[in-house]
Amino acid sequence: MHTSGAHLLAMHQAMLKALGPSGWWPADSAFEVVVGAVLTQNTNWKNVEKALANLKAADLLTGPALLALPEEALAAHIQPAGYFRIKARRLHNLLAWLEARCAFDLEQLALTPLEVLRPDLLTVKGVGPETADSILLYALQQPTLVVDAYTARILHRHGLIPEDVTYEELREYCMDRLPQDVSLYNEFHALLVRVGHGHCKKRTPRCHGCALEAFL
DNA sequence: TGCCAGGCCGGGT
DNA sequence: ACCCGGCATGGC
Numbered sequence: 001m002h003t004s005g006a007h008l009l010a011m012h013q014a015m016l017k018a019l020g021p022s023g024w025w026p027a028d029s030a031f032e033v034v035v036g037a038v039l040t041q042n043t044n045w046k047n048v049e050k051a052l053a054n055l056k057a058a059d060l061l062t063g064p065a066l067l068a069l070p071e072e073a074l075a076a077h078i079q080p081a082g083y084f085r086i087k088a089r090r091l092h093n094l095l096a097w098l099e100a101r102c103a104f105d106l107e108q109l110a111l112t113p114l115e116v117l118r119p120d121l122l123t124v125k126g127v128g129p130e131t132a133d134s135i136l137l138y139a140l141q142q143p144t145l146v147v148d149a150y151t152a153r154i155l156h157r158h159g160l161i162p163e164d165v166t167y168e169e170l171r172e173y174c175m176d177r178l179p180q181d182v183s184l185y186n187e188f189h190a191l192l193v194r195v196g197h198g199h200c201k202k203r204t205p206r207c208h209g210c211a212l213e214a215f216l
Numbered sequence: 217t218g219c220c221a222g223g224c225c226g227g228g229t
Numbered sequence: 230a231c232c233c234g235g236c237a238t239g240g241c
Binding site: 036037038040041042043044045046047048082083086090125126127128129130131134146148149150167189190192193196197 | 220221222224225
Binding site: 042043044046047050051079080081082083084085086087 | 235
């Protein structure tokens with residue numbers, strides 16, 4: 001039976017033992033997490049780093065500075081991250097929301113209960129469930145789990161979930177089987193991404209000869 | 217050298 | 230409620 005959650009906890013412990021702590025999210029500030037969460041949508045993190053470096057070099061990595069910047073200029077700075085026009089729009093939407101919601105005071109924003117904040121964040125055009133959960137967990141330390149394509153692929157290969165699971169179903173599946181703990185959520189998702197990076201894409205149920213082996 | 221990366225939206229069925 | 234095309238760069 002899989003109802004105890006032993007699978008996910010055992011996977012977590014095995015990944016942690018094999019790879020060590022992840023130290024996520026890689027950013028110098030909560031605000032940088034927010035920006036990075038949008039920039040990394042369907043994009044290699046290396047490219048996001050270049051975009052963030054551009055913003056830092058121009059001293060633009062603050063809410064007021066980015067919100068004041070015309071979208072066209074913002075797009076030019078974040079070009080290396082790809083999808084730069086739509087991401088400039090999405091960032092602008094999110095920044096306007098942050099300004100209205102908390103005047104860019106993320107510590108204050110974090111005081112809002114998750115049940116209120118998550119649906120509110122999801123109203124922002126360009127902020128989908130993974131981006132929202134990334135911001136909530138890694139910038140605001142709220143008890144929500146981030147899941148993604150790696151999570152689905154790996155758990156499916158272990159026979160735990162169907163292949164066509166939706167984001168919300170997958171998130172519920174995992175949260176129902178893990179202790180409610182911000183630090184655990186943080187590390188669990190980070191480890192799955194790190195495993196996913198080194199994971200071959202063969203569609204066999206259990207793929208050996210790759211990082212997934214760490215917890216087989 | 218093509219394929220893919222820590223998604224999401226809008227329009228169509 | 231799904232399904233699909235579009236969005237774009239740099240790395241392996």
